[in-house]
Amino acid sequence: WCLQHPVWDYVHWNKVCLPPHGRVDPDDQMFMSGIPFLPVGYTIVLETILLLIVVFKLRKEAQLARHFAEAGCATSGAPGRLKFAAVVSALGFADVLFFAWWALPIPVFETFRPHRVGMRLAPFLRISLVGTIPFVFTTVKACSGIVSEIGKWALFLVGTIVFFAWVAALLFDDMTAVDRWGDPVNTGFESFVSSLYTSFAAATSGTIPDYMVPSYTYNRAFGILHAVFLLLTVGVFTQVILAVVYNEYQEQMSRHITEFYGSRARGIVASYYLLENATTKARGNDEESGEAQ
Numbered sequence: 428w429c430l431q432h433p434v435w436d437y438v439h440w441n442k443v444c445l446p447p448h449g450r451v452d453p454d455d456q457m458f459m460s461g462i463p464f465l466p467v468g469y470t471i472v473l474e475t476i477l478l479l480i481v482v483f484k485l486r487k488e489a490q491l492a493r494h495f496a497e498a499g500c501a502t503s504g505a506p507g508r509l510k511f512a513a514v515v516s517a518l519g520f521a522d523v524l525f526f527a528w529w530a531l532p533i534p535v536f537e538t539f540r541p542h543r544v545g546m547r548l549a550p551f552l553r554i555s556l557v558g559t560i561p562f563v564f565t566t567v568k569a570c571s572g573i574v575s576e577i578g579k580w581a582l583f584l585v586g587t588i589v590f591f592a593w594v595a596a597l598l599f600d601d602m603t604a605v606d607r608w609g610d611p612v613n614t615g616f617e618s619f620v621s622s623l624y625t626s627f628a629a630a631t632s633g634t635i636p637d638y639m640v641p642s643y644t645y646n647r648a649f650g651i652l653h654a655v656f657l658l659l660t661v662g663v664f665t666q667v668i669l670a671v672v673y674n675e676y677q678e679q680m681s682r683h684i685t686e687f688y689g690s691r692a693r694g695i696v697a698s699y700y701l702l703e704n705a706t707t708k709a710r711g712n713d714e715e716s717g718e719a720q
Contacts, residue, residue, distance in 0.1 A: 588626045611641060
């Protein structure tokens with residue numbers, strides 16, 4: 428949006444920032460389905476209001492979490508989720524201030540105004556706000572715990588793919604023979620890079636058994652190499668990774684259920700004592716009133 432136009436006035440896209448040749452590409456000033464950009468002033472006000480709503484919601488959630496914690500029913504994920512939401516909100520306010528510093532024609536800003544900003548953090552921060560939803564935050568947290576476990580076995584899988592790709596490249600890269608149908612025997616293994624791609628595709632079960640047909644039909648002994656490779660990658664490491672994912676997910680769900688029922692039990696006990704204290708206090712007031720009469 429050009430700074431020479433009024434901040435609060437809407438200017439049609441074909442009159443904004445006209446280049447020397449006098450033509451403007453509509454795609455340069457349009458967004459997604461053809462909705463024009465808002466003027467700078469309205470944009471800053473709207474984004475500020477939305478961020479204030481988010482902060483107000485986070486404040487209420489923090490108060491509610493503190494009340495639950497005082498009652499002994501705090502959940503383990505609430506503090507981390509609220510801290511993440513606070514960081515995203517703070518970055519959102521910083522992004523709006525920086526945009527206002529660049530866009531608004533205020534004399535104080537003119538001296539230290541930065542160059543034209545080609546990218547803002549706002550779209551990324553809005554997507555990050557999805558992570559403040561309790562279910563999404565819990566899911567992301569569970570996935571982050573699974574990644575560390577998967578990484579151990581994924582390293583063995585990647586190492587196996589690289590090793591067999593190197594062996595296959597040594598065997599096939601110089602071969603010029605063709606099979607009975609006229610296809611080159613070294614199809615997919617012409618170089619180490621090609622062999623690495625073919626091995627990766629085979630390990631993900633995307634090219635089985637197509638990748639091995641030329642070499643296997645030329646010499647059945649090459650089937651031993653392919654069989655060992657598929658046994659280790661598809662039959663062992665891939666299945667182990669799936670088992671690790673399932674076990675880690677099951678542990679996450681078990682901890683979540685245990686925490687849920689434990690929190691509910693503590694809440695019931697706290698409610699019982701609260702009602703008991705209220706009943707005792709009410710009886711004491713009745714007795715005092717009776718003695719006074």
